[in-house]
Amino acid sequence: MGLRENAAAAAGRTLADEQHDYPADTETESAPLPDPMADYEPGDDDPEMVPVHLAWLRVRREVRAIAKREQYNAAGTRYNFRGVDTVVNTFGPVTLRHGISVFPVTVDAEYRDTTTSKGNKMRECTARVTWLIVGPSGDTITAQSQGEALDSADKGTAKAQSVALRVLLLFSGLTPTHDQDPDSTRIERGNQTPARSAQSYRDEILDKKTSQGRLQQIGYELGNLRMLNAKVQNETGEMETLDGLGRRIYTERAGGAQ
Template sequence: MSVYKAINAVQTALAKTGITKDRTNNQGAGYKFRGIDDVYNSIAPLLAEHGLCILPRVLSRHCDERQSKAGGALFYITVEVEFDFVCAEDGSKHTVKTFGEAMDSGDKGTNKAMSAAYKYAAFQAFSIPTESDNDADSNTHEVYSNKPSMDQKTLADFLAAIESCTTADALKATYFEAIKSAGDDQEASKKLIAAKDKQKGKV
């Protein structure tokens, strides 16, 4: 099966240079990353030289709509993709499956997710040397939490319920319900934890 010889030939060539993180994310922390263009530019000539084709096949796609902190819509896309690495010499192939994730405020989410899947399929199949850990996308989105904060009356009711517990089982059940209702409200969670710990010594 010549496909493995072709993959190894591409690996050998990439082992000498790798693909470094030359791009900078200008949002958020400003980290370095490797874009899909860097991958294409590095491996495309080698694929042609060694008679290796990479053919994608999307197995599934999932889309969740979220809200940004600015109030706009964000589309969170996940794709499951198989890539057939096919040798042009004898038609032998090896299939690699990866997942791609991306978030976008417009119509580019699926494109970005496909690019991510391809990029990491290439990095893993060819063992391409990199400078450090796997990178994220070039764009950073801040997602608004859809879990509401706990209002003061509800918090007061839960605190009173915790303080009135007379058994460990009742305390555990009441606290679990309370902390679940608090969601992402960190301040409410701290007060509930403190009340639970205080009552724990009394039951």
């Protein structure tokens, strides 16, 4: 006898009895799983039970467009954009109304240390997020998006995921801005020469009417133009770099303002 036969005999049973009591594994595996929606009865506020691609199409029809109404204006740079909060606040109520849920299922993040133009240490995060878009009937769409962010503390990953969510909603929603098409105008690129001379920057730095805020902006412009080390004749007739002149004049005026 084998082990199974000995065990059955010790219990006063036969192997045939055990086989009768326990159905074969193949019969158990072939049993259909219960349908979780079988007993579902829609309520008055529930979305229509349509496939996920149709529900997402209805979301797109309702959102239509999101304009670039937010503005970045700092350090001589100015542009309009659509922020994360604006996009989520627009899509959130509409997806809820049509029974759409969005879940991050995997996040692949890469990090590197970097510094700003002012020498501040930052942590850069690049996150590739895989999203699961679930429809009202439970069927799904899988999508991916990527976001980048800089942070000096521990918020880089969260910021990068937020950017990835904005990208997902705008791109998968094909959400226009209704702004002017960038291809409707054409600008010929000219020679990449500085728009101003080192002497003109020197004159503006030495001008007593130039504010401290403008002096900071000049430093940023000179850095972009790679003119920080350009030497000019200062107010005493000595040669001095534009960077050194600007910093000295800024410090002198800051002290005089106290």
